[in-house]
Amino acid sequence: MAGTSQENAPGASREKLLARTFVELADTLVDEFDVADFLRTLVEQSVRLMAVSAAGVVLSDSNGKLRMAAASSERAGVLETLAVEMDDGPCIDCLRSGHPVASADLTVDTERWPRFVAAAATAGFRGAQAVPMRLRRQVIGALTLLNAEPMRLERDEADLLQALADVATIGILQHRAIVRGEVLTEQLQTALNSRVTIEQAKGVVSAQSGDPDMEHAFTALRGYARAHNLRLAELARSIANGSADVAAVITFASKLRP
């Protein structure tokens, strides 16, 4: 396992989590399928299963334009956004090559990714491992694990990570093939907009609660959505357009924090 695991799942429960994750990622043939929610599940479960600090997904549209599509934390989202902008980092190389790209210790890879390594250091990450989201020759994105400490995945861990990326890719592609026959572009556009909406809602919660930490705002939104069985994107929309009770979300979150 990769160095710093806060919740290193013991064997049996990890197996269960693993099985459940694969089922979740394969189950895309539902009416309310939402790419943004789906990718969030992928990054969050990847963090739990691989016991790393964070994970992110960068997707490529049919023009080859890259976009940060999901991240398990604020800092990871910022870093992956910068990677796309700077055109630098393991996730970018992975997307371009279609092969896994790893850095056990980013501080020794400054020559390879000068700008990414600097940005990663600022964000507090030392290790990175990116695997392609690929079906045959089509690479639609990269799933990247980020760790606060240096990390090196064992062979079977790396295989598991690739399997997660594979099943997620198949899930996305089968959904779009069966539901519409339309290109991924359309879903990515919708996913991008719901990600924007979530950022707006984080701003609303942050300003209303007086807590400038966006990570807290995100945790509050996610916790409230889960507890009330709402889709995060829907909750975010009603908060951003002023139709939801923001105070209820903030109160709910404050009860969860010690």
Added chain:
Amino acid sequence: MADEGSDRLLALLADAGGGPALIRRICELCVSDLAVSGASISVMGGQTVDGSQVLVHTTGLIGVKLEDLQLTVGEGPTVDAYNSSGPVLVADLATEHWRWPAFAPGAAALGVAAVFSFPLQVGAARMGVLDLHRTTTGPLSKRQLTDAFQLVEASTVALLDNVESGHTMGPLLGDMHNGVHQATGIVTVQLGVSIHDALLRIRAHAYSHQLPLNEVGRQIVNRELRLEMED
């Protein structure tokens, strides 16, 4: 970045200036680049379509008539794209009579066979719709759809800029940092305005202080900057 397609389209928009001229150029580009018969951009207000819908530009008379038809019968792709916040892509209108029992036959009578409508929005800030129609059936190709989304982004930015025309186009949605969107939510609360107005104010501040939009977003998120009502 491997982005020739969008760069080509944006280059074609570069000398159009801002405001109405840019909106017109985008509609014309839709027709020539996406092989459709007509394109329209409408601006809407409120949470749902309530008649406060204004046709900003259309490339032809059919666009005007489609708009009239939808306002009259209260249904259609423009309405659905706006309300669902997602694109409505109908390659063959004849198969959608169940969906729009009044609009579909009315549009067919105008000779329209396919419609494609895209919401113009930045997150929860919904501004309007870009409508395309074609007199022949068939889906947009993958390439056309990708180009359409680039033109949708350009239209969205053009509508944001419309209030103060003349300056060049700001960053596209995909180039805005999360901080800009978080700042939009913050300003919504601080000034008690809608998410749309908050975004306009942040952009206005960036323009008037000649700062990059992403920098203004960062300052607001870090609470280094607080916009005032008259800003």
